[in-house]
Amino acid sequence: MAPKHHGLTRALLSTILFLQPVLSVPGIGTLLPRASPPSSISTSLSTSISTPTPSVSMSSLATATTCNGHAEYCTRSYSNITFVGSHDSPFVGPLPQQNQNIDVTAQLDMGIRYLQAQTHHSVFDKNVLELCHTSCFLEDAGTLKAFLETVKKWLDANPNEIVTLLLTNGDSVAISEFGDTFSSSGINSYTYTPSASPLSLSDWPTLGEMISSGKRLVVFLDYGADTTKVNYILDEFTYYFETPYGVTDAKFSSCKIDRPSDASATGRMYIVNHFLDVDILGVLIPDRDKADSTNAATGEGSIE
Numbered sequence: 265m266a267p268k269h270h271g272l273t274r275a276l277l278s279t280i281l282f283l284q285p286v287l288s289v290p291g292i293g294t295l296l297p298r299a300s301p302p303s304s305i306s307t308s309l310s311t312s313i314s315t316p317t318p319s320v321s322m323s324s325l326a327t328a329t330t331c332n333g334h335a336e337y338c339t340r341s342y343s344n345i346t347f348v349g350s351h352d353s354p355f356v357g358p359l360p361q362q363n364q365n366i367d368v369t370a371q372l373d374m375g376i377r378y379l380q381a382q383t384h385h386s387v388f389d390k391n392v393l394e395l396c397h398t399s400c401f402l403e404d405a406g407t408l409k410a411f412l413e414t415v416k417k418w419l420d421a422n423p424n425e426i427v428t429l430l431l432t433n434g435d436s437v438a439i440s441e442f443g444d445t446f447s448s449s450g451i452n453s454y455t456y457t458p459s460a461s462p463l464s465l466s467d468w469p470t471l472g473e474m475i476s477s478g479k480r481l482v483v484f485l486d487y488g489a490d491t492t493k494v495n496y497i498l499d500e501f502t503y504y505f506e507t508p509y510g511v512t513d514a515k516f517s518s519c520k521i522d523r524p525s526d527a528s529a530t531g532r533m534y535i536v537n538h539f540l541d542v543d544i545l546g547v548l549i550p551d552r553d554k555a556d557s558t559n560a561a562t563g564e565g566s567i568e
């Protein structure tokens with residue numbers, strides 16, 4: 265399914281998490297950030313990558329003809345694809361602590377392929393992981409299990425699509441609890457486990473290989489991942505750097521490395537936090553009024 269950028273503009277708020285794992289050649293459907301990273305970063309990224317060595321021969325697979333909406337993505341490495349994501353994807357509604365206008369299924373239907381979400385322990389049951397924004401008293405979007413079931417249902421219905429989850433672990437919950445929640449939702453049948461830990465940038469499989477293997481969900485956690493215990497929940501900052509978040513500059517002029525601090529871009533994919541906030545008396549909230557330009561494919565402040 266091809267991303268529909270004009271639809272995105274209207275339906276999603278200014279909270280698009282824009283992801284561009286490596287600098288890619290502007291191609292059909294390939295979205296590039298408006299501001300390119302400094303040339304030193306792009307140089308180190310592009311020179312650090314060699315041609316990916318597929319771990320599975322394409323000829324032995326039932327080859328997908330379309331991968332994430334494009335035939336040419338089938339032979340591209342996961343680490344060489346730009347995915348458009350949504351920040352705080354489950355927090356849907358008009359309130360200041362909410363970030364999106366449409367629910368997760370509608371986001372996926374519109375072309376979002378990277379869902380970020382915050383997790384916390386439920387205030388009612390400490391054994392349950394809940395999707396809450398900072399605090400479950402402020403915003404509680406239901407259980408992580410229900411969210412994973414929703415994503416699983418979408419993957420079931422869309423067999424040629426790869427989706428990535430980026431979860432945060434604000435309460436330092438044990439990784440086994442995440443593993444248990446993934447298992448109970450059934451979505452662990454789709455989770456991708458790298459052949460090495462960590463997997464180097466050049467060793468990621470192609471989208472075609474991932475689709476053929478059925479392992480179409482890539483999962484990252486910001487803190488507390490331990491692949492010796494749950495092998496498919498990957499440590500975000502081993503694989504990525506992020507640009508600053510909470511941006512209030514509508515031109516998104518900075519692409520500097522924010523996290524991990526002092527990280528090198530070499531060997532990492534990257535996350536561009538292309539969601540715009542507005543400062544209301546010291547509190548940053550989504551800049552809904554600018555969503556049309558922030559989420560646009562082209563123009564000032566867009567994801568171009």
Ligand SMILES: *[C@@H]1O[C@H](CO)[C@@H](O)[C@H](O)[C@H]1NC(C)=O
Pocket residue numbers: 288289313314315316340341344
């Ligand atoms: C990324 O994909 C583009 C387009 O297919 C290709 O030209 C480029 O060589 C790829 N880069 C890497 C590092 O594989």
